[in-house]
Amino acid sequence: MSDALVGDYDTEPPTPDREMRLDGGTASTLDAWIRSMSRPAPTAVGRLPSHSPTCAGCGKDNPAGLALEVDATEHGVSAVHRFDDRQEGAPGITHGGLVAAAFDDLFGFLLYRVGELAVTRSLTVEYLRPVLLGLDYGFTAYVRDRTGRRLHVDAAATDEDGRQVATAHATFVTVDVEHFEQGSSAKR
Numbered sequence: 220m221s222d223a224l225v226g227d228y229d230t231e232p233p234t235p236d237r238e239m240r241l242d243g244g245t246a247s248t249l250d251a252w253i254r255s256m257s258r259p260a261p262t263a264v265g266r267l268p269s270h271s272p273t274c275a276g277c278g279k280d281n282p283a284g285l286a287l288e289v290d291a292t293e294h295g296v297s298a299v300h301r302f303d304d305r306q307e308g309a310p311g312i313t314h315g316g317l318v319a320a321a322f323d324d325l326f327g328f329l330l331y332r333v334g335e336l337a338v339t340r341s342l343t344v345e346y347l348r349p350v351l352l353g354l355d356y357g358f359t360a361y362v363r364d365r366t367g368r369r370l371h372v373d374a375a376a377t378d379e380d381g382r383q384v385a386t387a388h389a390t391f392v393t394v395d396v397e398h399f400e401q402g403s404s405a406k407r
């Protein structure tokens with residue numbers, strides 16, 4: 220893991236921008252993103268910074284995103300989220316793919332706890348009850364265990380009556396910073 224992955228807890232990372240330069244043109248966009256990424260202490264509790272302002276899961280500047288707000292808890296992470304009309308599947312019901320996206324992004328916040336970069340290798344969601352639009356749901360996630368580069372993570376979503384509406388499990392695989400260089404050649 221890069222030493223550059225140290226930042227201020229309260230600082231939101233900038234939008235990764237291919238034109239962004241830190242030091243007169245020598246630093247890559249990826250460097251800028253990584254250098255600026257906040258890394259709370261693994262034991263800290265409270266609101267966590269988004270992965271980036273344009274992250275589809277948690278970025279405030281992504282009009283098509285979920286804009287999840289996620290807190291570090293004693294044992295993992297949590298969020299309260301309300302899906303809206305943009306996430307509709309069947310009338311009044313959240314599209315399952317967007318529920319999965321919420322879980323996936325929530326798992327991405329566990330990386331602040333782990334202190335290493337990782338990406339989703341597999342994600343399984345059990346849809347126990349319809350997730351309704353316009354209602355608050357509580358999401359929690361934690362790292363169950365680790366085997367080598369594999370992080371096994373679990374999550375659940377509950378409705379306002381405390382009933383589980385969905386559970387999720389994922390395997391994240393730790394990666395080097397260089398993994399994200401693949402995004403530098405993306406056509407936009």
Ligand SMILES: CCCCCCCCCCCCCCCC(=O)SCCNC(=O)CCNC(=O)[C@H](O)C(C)(C)COP(=O)(O)OP(=O)(O)OC[C@H]1O[C@@H](n2cnc3c(N)ncnc32)[C@H](O)[C@@H]1OP(=O)(O)O
Nearest residue numbers: 224323324327330331334335338339340341367368390392
């Ligand atoms: C510092 C703090 C920063 C915090 C803040 C970070 C922010 C950082 C951005 C996050 C943002 C989040 C947002 C949401 C999370 C995404 O959306 S992530 C994006 C979606 N995922 C991807 O794009 C991943 C695409 N896949 C890949 O790039 C590659 O397949 C991977 C995952 C890097 C693995 O490839 P590889 O490095 O060649 O590794 P490989 O040898 O195939 O397998 C590695 C290990 O995993 C095991 N494995 C592979 N597949 C499986 C499987 N399905 N089941 C179980 N084990 C498996 C292998 O057996 C192996 O185990 P070990 O022998 O090492 O113990």
